[in-house]
Amino acid sequence: MQGKLTILEQRELAANIFEMTLTGRLVRKMTTSGQFLNIKIPQNELLLRRPISLHEINHEDETCKIIYRIEGSGTQILSTMAAGAVLDALGPLGNGFDISEIKANEEVLIVGGGIGTPPLYQLAREVKRKGAKVTVVLGFASKAVSFHIDKFKALGDVLVSTDDGSLGSMGHVGLVIDKLLKTQQFDAVYACGAKGLLKYVDERFRAHPRAYISVEARMACGIGACYACVCPVYGDNTGTQTLKVCDQGPIFATGKVVLV
Numbered sequence: 445m446q447g448k449l450t451i452l453e454q455r456e457l458a459a460n461i462f463e464m465t466l467t468g469r470l471v472r473k474m475t476t477s478g479q480f481l482n483i484k485i486p487q488n489e490l491l492l493r494r495p496i497s498l499h500e501i502n503h504e505d506e507t508c509k510i511i512y513r514i515e516g517s518g519t520q521i522l523s524t525m526a527a528g529a530v531l532d533a534l535g536p537l538g539n540g541f542d543i544s545e546i547k548a549n550e551e552v553l554i555v556g557g558g559i560g561t562p563p564l565y566q567l568a569r570e571v572k573r574k575g576a577k578v579t580v581v582l583g584f585a586s587k588a589v590s591f592h593i594d595k596f597k598a599l600g601d602v603l604v605s606t607d608d609g610s611l612g613s614m615g616h617v618g619l620v621i622d623k624l625l626k627t628q629q630f631d632a633v634y635a636c637g638a639k640g641l642l643k644y645v646d647e648r649f650r651a652h653p654r655a656y657i658s659v660e661a662r663m664a665c666g667i668g669a670c671y672a673c674v675c676p677v678y679g680d681n682t683g684t685q686t687l688k689v690c691d692q693g694p695i696f697a698t699g700k701v702v703l704v
């Protein structure tokens with residue numbers, strides 16, 4: 445669906461990381477965490493829409509939130525837009541996180557890294573609403589670029605690591621998870637973040653029946669028509685099988701796609 449979303453608020457959460465609160469009828473269609481909007485950048489030279497995940501969905505007041513980091517010209521332009529401006533968005537797109545099998549009292553592990561953490565907040569909310577117990581492991585480059593840790597703390601146990609040790613334990617989230625797994629088991633696992641984090645989760649939970657990763661790819665149409673976003677299928681010796689990240693993903697079970 446294509447729709448207009450009006451910016452209610454835009455604020456900088458950390459250096460070059462912005463949160464936008466949006467409102468519009470399109471919010472009524474947003475039902476699944478892990479889905480994304482493909483946003484038209486209001487500048488004629490930038491033809492391709494930019495995919496940004498849904499961070500929060502609030503049907504009560506018909507708002508949603510997105511969080512993005514400035515990477516290039518598209519996100520730079522987004523960061524200059526103020527309340528009252530209107531965005532043209534396609535969405536919600538993608539399959540979203542599958543939480544259909546989550547039951548009350550199950551243990552759920554949610555793993556996020558940096559700018560991959562935003563969609564996990566809506567996921568954690570939905571999982572908690574189902575009565576499951578949420579453990580969140582968040583990794584950031586440093587304290588200076590960390591954000592919304594307290595929001596996650598309101599939903600469950602939160603463990604934080606930073607590359608430089610300025611917040612939480614020092615090092616990769618994998619170290620935190622390895623330690624956690626010595627004493628705890630999880631019924632379901634969900635991850636979103638940089639390729640290194642996804643590779644760790646993909647390998648560590650390869651045999652887990654309910655472990656999922658959210659994969660990123662450069663996108664064009666965002667709706668399955670152009671094949672710009674394909675990724676190879678794990679175990680395909682012919683090298684011909686691919687899956688489209690935009691409409692068959694971005695969430696895949698571990699062991700499904702090759703992270704290139």
Ligand SMILES: Cc1cc2nc3c(=O)[nH]c(=O)nc-3n(C[C@H](O)[C@H](O)[C@H](O)COP(=O)(O)OP(=O)(O)OC[C@H]3O[C@@H](n4cnc5c(N)ncnc54)[C@H](O)[C@@H]3O)c2cc1C
Binds near residue numbers: 494512519520661694
């Ligand atoms: C399903 C999905 C959900 C996403 N959700 C978020 C989100 O919630 N918050 C957020 O900040 N970003 C998110 N991204 C990444 C975001 O789409 C890109 O950062 C954005 O499109 C960059 O646009 P730009 O015009 O600013 O930069 P460009 O000028 O297009 O690119 C700048 C740099 O970023 C790299 N880049 C651009 N797009 C991607 C991409 N998709 N994957 C990897 N590298 C890329 C380019 O290679 C280049 O080096 C998501 C991407 C996908 C596919």
Ligand code: FES
Binds near residue numbers: 670673
């Ligand atoms: S972006 Fe066009 S098929 Fe995925």
